[in-house]
Amino acid sequence: MFQIVKMQPGDRTSELARLGMRIRSKGDEFHMEQPCPALKERCCTIYAQRPTRCRLFHCQQLRLIEADETTEASALDLIRQTQAQAAQVRELIERCGLREDGQPLIERFERLMSTPVDENLEPELVVLRAELDGAMRRLRLVINREFRPPPLSH
Ligand code: SF4
Secondary structure (H helix, E strand, O other): OOOEEEOOOOOOHHHHHHOOOOEEEEOOEEEEEOOOOOEEOOEEOOHHHOOHHHHHOOOHHHHHHHOOOOOHHHHHHHHHHHHHHHHHHHHHHHHOOOOOOOOOHHHHHHHHHOOOOOOOOOHHHHHHHHHHHHHHHHHHHHHHHHOOOOOOOO
């Protein structure tokens, strides 16, 4: 669901690039494109070399575990359910005609939904897109509610 990971001072961009990460620049800032090639079978394969933003990111479920407000088993259960929701969105995107191209899910969804569809010529596609729209809305809701860290209070 994330599109980029911003590089921070001290991040070794050339080492990350050598490890296969897609490092890009915009102005004088660098970022790492997502989805991350280091993520394999739900594990970070460059854990010791991961960038600062990855080190600092504690999702809401991890925070709840640390505060003894949920258990690891419940968090893993929720992760599995959310992955199933993401897989459903991926499948619906393909059924709507957009093949997997390695781009972030959110980007593919937006690209697909921004192309016009004629409801007289392709009524089934209109139904599929409505299904996809609902599935993506539910996925975003669960990610925002259960995984994104709460905004910082000042
Ligand atoms: S934690 Fe690892 S797998 Fe995840 S985005 Fe960072 S480098 Fe990639």
